[in-house]
Structure formats: structure tokens, C-alpha cells
Amino acid sequence: DGGITQSPKYLFRKEGQNVTLSCEQNLNHDAMYWYRQDPGQGLRLIYYSQIVNDFQKGDIAEGYSVSREKKESFPLTVTSAQKNPTAFYLCASFSGTGLTGELFFGEGSRLTVL
């Protein structure tokens, strides 16, 4: 089955610790994204990557970092610099070419910082 796998589903961490969320896709999509979902705020773009070894900051990149060493993988690190890290994190990839495609989402990772 093709899709996007995020892990872990739930994660608890203490303040000051870095955390890495995994995102793997077997859809052969070039573009991948990380969004953050907070109640009442919708989805906000953290980082995105068009191709391997390339990525750009989204609207709320401060306190986050990413890497894109393989086409299938786009891990997100939530650093201790992120002031409000408790949230639901969604990874996505984009199908199609140009703009006439759609986003496919993983099931999300819920991070709680204690």
C-alpha cells in the first residue's frame, strides 16, 4: 500500500530536549512538506522540500530544522528553541506535476512537551 508513514504517533518530551519526527513516503513524490496543526489555527507550513538535498522555510520555521537526504524521507527536528512545541504535526507529499496535483497526508504525530 502506498502512503506516508509518520512516527511516532504520540511523543512526550521534557522542555529543553530536541525531538525528531519521522516521515517516510513510498509514493515516489518529489515534494514533501511539514505542517503544524493547532486548534483554531488550521495548518501552518513549517518547511517544505521540492527535491532531495533541497528545502525551504515555510511560514513558521523558527525553532525547527529538517533534512532531505533521500527522496522517501523528510524528518523534522523540533529544537529547544521552539517556544511552543506542543502540537499535532502533519507530514505531506505532493502528487502530480506543476500545480495540478494534490497533497497526501500522513496520520500525524502528536507532540506534548511537559
Added chain:
Amino acid sequence: AQSVSQHNHHVILSEAASLELGCNYSYGGTVNLFWYVQYPGQHLQLLLKYFSGDPLVKGIKGFEAEFIKSKFSFNLRKPSVQWSDTAEYFCAVNANTGFQKLVFGTGTRLLVSP
């Protein structure tokens, strides 16, 4: 910068009632428009999309949306809702600026009572 407004944050309906969820965007150029749905405990999935052509778009599960360019709107409709339509609905816009970068609205939580 593009933005998307969803004016209804919470909607409560009885089964068989008609549904219309508002979505307005701010961008003067060509856009691609989407509605995504998130059922409880499930990942975000595409409900319908508009790229070009007929401004009345039909999606899955009896949903449709109408693109009105003059009003910068893409409202979602369903003539008769079911309990299983209880979910959160997100409108998204992808400005035709050369790369796939969706901007999402804040979402509308729909509760359908049996």
C-alpha cells in the same frame, strides 16, 4: 501573501439538513482550490479540488463546491448531511506561482446530530 478565511468555526446540524461552509481567499492571480476533510481519528484526505473549467466541482460523498472568481470564494455544499459527515473541513489555496505550496484556512468543525 495569500490567505484563506473560513468564517464558520463550528457548525452543528441535524441529519438531512443542508450544509454550506464558506471559504474566501485573498490572491489576485490564478489559483487552484481544495477542500480537505479530517474525520475523527483519521488523516486529512482530499474532498474535492478545482483547477480550471467548470466552476462547479463535484467531490466524494456527495459534496460539491462552487468557485466564484469575482467573490474570491470556494464554498462547500452538501444538500443533505449524514452523521458520518461529522469532521473538520479545511479549505486550501495554491497560488499559481510556480510551486505547489498550499495555504490552509483555520478549519470548520462540523457536528451532525442523528
